[in-house]
Amino acid sequence: MGTETTVRPGKAGVRCPGLPEDERHMSRAFKLARRGMGHVSPNPMVGCLLVRNGQMVGEGYHQRFGGPHAEAQAIQDAGEKARGATAYVTLEPCAVSYADKKTPPCTEALIRAGVKRVVVSVRDPNPRVNGGGLARLKSSGIEVAEGVLAEEGARLIRGFSRWILTGRPFVILKAARTRDDFVAASLDFNWFTSPESKRRAHHLRAEVDGILVGRRTAEIADPQLTVREVAGHNPRRIVLDTALRLPGGLQLFNDGAAPTLVITTEGESGTTPWGERIKVAPSAAGVDLGQVLDALGERGITSLLVEGGPTLHREFLRARLVDEVILFTAPREADAKVKRRPDLRNALVVPEGWCLIAKEELGGDQLVVAQPDHSLSGMLNHSSIERSST
Numbered sequence: 196m197g198t199e200t201t202v203r204p205g206k207a208g209v210r211c212p213g214l215p216e217d218e219r220h221m222s223r224a225f226k227l228a229r230r231g232m233g234h235v236s237p238n239p240m241v242g243c244l245l246v247r248n249g250q251m252v253g254e255g256y257h258q259r260f261g262g263p264h265a266e267a268q269a270i271q272d273a274g275e276k277a278r279g280a281t282a283y284v285t286l287e288p289c290a291v292s293y294a295d296k297k298t299p300p301c302t303e304a305l306i307r308a309g310v311k312r313v314v315v316s317v318r319d320p321n322p323r324v325n326g327g328g329l330a331r332l333k334s335s336g337i338e339v340a341e342g343v344l345a346e347e348g349a350r351l352i353r354g355f356s357r358w359i360l361t362g363r364p365f366v367i368l369k370a371a372r373t374r375d376d377f378v379a380a381s382l383d384f385n386w387f388t389s390p391e392s393k394r395r396a397h398h399l400r401a402e403v404d405g406i407l408v409g410r411r412t413a414e415i416a417d418p419q420l421t422v423r424e425v426a427g428h429n430p431r432r433i434v435l436d437t438a439l440r441l442p443g444g445l446q447l448f449n450d451g452a453a454p455t456l457v458i459t460t461e462g463e464s465g466t467t468p469w470g471e472r473i474k475v476a477p478s479a480a481g482v483d484l485g486q487v488l489d490a491l492g493e494r495g496i497t498s499l500l501v502e503g504g505p506t507l508h509r510e511f512l513r514a515r516l517v518d519e520v521i522l523f524t525a526p527r528e529a530d531a532k533v534k535r536r537p538d539l540r541n542a543l544v545v546p547e548g549w550c551l552i553a554k555e556e557l558g559g560d561q562l563v564v565a566q567p568d569h570s571l572s573g574m575l576n577h578s579s580i581e582r583s584s585t
């Protein structure tokens with residue numbers, strides 16, 4: 196029978212000390228996993244490293260949705276050298292086959308390859324796997340350790356976790372504000388934070404499956420909502436347009452840089468010259484945000500960046516549909532014309548009782564990141580809805 200090493204079981208949000216070399220190899224596996232960013236969703240990013248006698252003998256990552264899993268890639272890369280090796284996997288290996296699953300179980304591939312030890316960061320939150328992969332490995336005599344760099348492991352798959360358990364994406368609200376709390380510095384609505392903050396904001400876009408704005412932001416700022424300051428994949432663009440009032444000439448509808456979904460209460464769902472139209476129920480503020488998240492989840496969007504404006508941020512916070520807020524504060528004040536516009540007051544606040552999880556200076560701006568303290572643990576304990584991943 197396999198044995199468990201001294202590493203404590205992984206729990207999201209809790210840092211578990213592993214052996215230094217385990218953490219080093221797991222860090223490399225995370226780097227590999229992130230190469231799949233933008234290509235694997237709604238599957239999770241996964242990386243795998245095979246190490247024998249201290250030497251890396253194979254590596255792999257999940258490269259695209261429906262493609263081979265990280266473990267299969269690493270085993271293929273290592274060939275015969277996989278025998279007796281330790282596998283470092285960022286996520287518990289999958290153990291089961293079901294009708295709509297696209298790949299064979301990785302546990303069997305690891306067993307067949309003769310791997311001696313398997314180290315994972317976190318368990319697979321998918322109820323069809325959750326712990327079953329580790330149990331299968333142990334029952335075949337493989338030594339198993341879990342919880343190495345578990346906090347990073349949980350963060351890497353937080354969109355997948357939320358989606359597989361609730362059918363909805365992980366929701367991040369992001370805004371930039373002036374020192375005196377306006378969302379614009381001047382009425383040309385140009386970017387007013389530092390170049391470093393801009394790069395970070397574009398990196399945030401590259402990390403998510405979808406980016407959402409309200410109708411007024413789309414109309415006033417005519418944003419592209421694409422990834423330009425860093426290398427990365429453009430997320431799908433989503434705009435809320437209750438009564439289909441947006442003009443067709445917007446960049447979102449014409450530049451072809453990424454698909455654009457329009458969420459409305461009018462007409463029928465389907466394809467339009469401007470992109471896909473999704474019909475949901477109305478709410479007092481426009482469209483029903485819970486239904487928006489359901490509709491995006493149905494389309495495989497596991498993480499969503501809500502870029503505003505203030506009206507939309509306020510409604511998301513009011514509906515308690517937010518998992519993280521990210522607020523950039525520039526050192527400058529808004530100009531006199533902006534100060535006369537109460538509608539341009541920032542509405543993104545860190546709600547009372549939330550945890551500050553990061554605070555940083557970026558090119559003179561202040562950046563804060565906060566989450567409700569139940570965010571990650573609540574997500575992993577949520578009652579399960581069956582959903583298929585590959």
Ligand SMILES: NC(=O)c1ccc[n+]([C@@H]2O[C@H](COP(=O)([O-])OP(=O)(O)OC[C@H]3O[C@@H](n4cnc5c(N)ncnc54)[C@H](OP(=O)(O)O)[C@@H]3O)[C@@H](O)[C@H]2O)c1
Pocket residue numbers: 369370371372377378379384408409410411412413415416435436437438440478480481482483484502503504505506507508510511538539
């Ligand atoms: N500094 C920043 O980070 C930042 C970011 C984004 C925007 N901005 C600025 O913010 C300004 C626009 O903000 P805004 O507050 O006026 O408008 P907004 O939040 O962009 O859009 C609000 C509109 O979205 C539609 N909507 C549909 N369903 C909604 C719902 N459930 N909740 C809220 N809105 C819903 C409504 O219009 P319909 O009824 O017509 O659908 C609503 O009037 C622009 O000047 C933009 O440049 C700044």
Ligand SMILES: [Zn+2]
Pocket residue numbers: 264265266288289299300301302
């Ligand atoms: Zn697998």
